[in-house]
Amino acid sequence: MSRIVIVSARFGAGHDRAAYELANRLSAHDVEVLDFLDLLPPALGSRLCRLYRRQLQTAPRSWEWTLRALDGGAAAGLTSRAATMACGRLRRALGDRTDLAVSTYPLATHALAHLRVRGALTAPLATYLTDPAVHRICVAGAADLHIAPNHLAQQQARSHGATAAVVAAPLVATAFRPAAPHERLEARRTFGLPPAGRLALVTAGSWGVGQVQRTAHDVARSGVATPVVACGSNTALRDRLRAEGLAHVFGWVDDMPGLMRAVDIVVQNAGGLTSSEALAAGLPVLTYRCLPGHGRANAAVLDRLGLARWVHDLADLPAALASSDRPPASAQPAEDPVPLLEKLLDLA
The missing domain is CATH 3.40.50.2000 (Glycogen Phosphorylase B;)
Structure with a gap:
């Protein structure tokens, strides 16, 4: 039985719902879902989550400015370096027997990619893109595969440096179906x-x-x-x-x-x-x-x-x-x- 580690984050519910639906579909394997925020230094993850939520509630336009700033190469590099703050705990959580790592959250993608480049993660790395549109910070060149929910997202991922990007259906639970x-x-x-x-x-x-x-x-x-x-x-x-x-x-x-x-x-x-x-x-x-x-x-x-x-x-x-x-x-x-x-x- 293969061991698969999925790394999500509790920013809203979209990343988590995708992660747990994927885990459900991969139930033939040994699957563990980690929360990226819990891998950061103590209390930092919870503070970041509260800050992001407050930003959307009180100054949502500032989030758009933040994303624009992060679209530049230097800012994207800063994001990648910030993600490495979780690498120590993430490496220990991955252990010595991880056969596949999957990310549903951008900073988790960069943290896993950092471990991959350093040789601390030898298993394949896949990124599941949860949004219809793909921002630059969602893509890591070290990932073996980026899974996009539509062909425009696939094109955007490739333009941001994804070496392999494919299209697959969104990870939606089977309970969501047309009503009789x-x-x-x-x-x-x-x-x-x-x-x-x-x-x-x-x-x-x-x-x-x-x-x-x-x-x-x-x-x-x-x-x-x-x-x-x-x-x-x-x-x-x-x-x-x-x-x-x-x-x-x-x-x-x-x-x-x-x-x-x-x-x-x-x-x-x-x-x-x-x-x-x-x-x-x-x-x-x-x-x-x-x-x-x-x-x-x-x-x-x-x-x-x-x-x-x-x-x-x-x-x-x-x-x-x-x-x-x-x-x-x-x-x-x-x-x-x-x-x-x-x-x-x-x-x-």
Whole structure:
């Protein structure tokens, strides 16, 4: 049995959900999932996580400036060196019997690549790119394989120096699937939602960041759909929206596949794994009031691919909410990433 180590990070939930879905699919092997933040010097990882979350909540435009700064060669080198602060603990966690290392988080990719270059990691290294758009810091030349969720991401990865980049389907749990007619009504009953009428799920990831409040009210005022808001762990946002009179506001939702089976369309702002889950559930997806930085980059790629319409103006929102257009199956890659990784194991 091969030992596979997957390194993720608890920045939001997208990196972790991809890592654990991959671990589930690789269950025939001995798989361990590590959190990059726990490999940093004591307390540093938690502080970085809190800082990033506060940045998105209070000064989201500064994140876009940060990503622009990191697009330069010198800044990217600084990022790579910062990742090496985790290398000591990471090397010990890898041990002497790791047959394949996989990263779902950029700094983890650079830390593993650093070990690979120094000879401290002899196993193959693969990077799973969780976002539709690929920033320079997501790519490490020492990685044997970069797995991209679409062909534009593949091209971007190659332009940033990926020596081998392939396309595979996003890592979405099988529970995300189109709802049968009777399941939709049953799901609406379960979540206390209206049995009739068009419902739009407004979601902003596990942290509930961005202009969620304005988006929810824009959807309500459109007269086209009733907003169903998933606030994630942002309890302050949940309480505020409920106090403002919105009827269908949830905090953390354990059964997101079930909630998606209850609605007709998804309105999101970051373009990450939530978009892939909604598409797997057979729902049309809109990007609206998207987050600066990675949110806008993802929105542009999804819109260009025809996977999720980017609604730039409030005036365009009602027509977009009324649309039931879904991307053709051919617009999304179908290949499972697992055989690609197992091929690396065979070559090891």
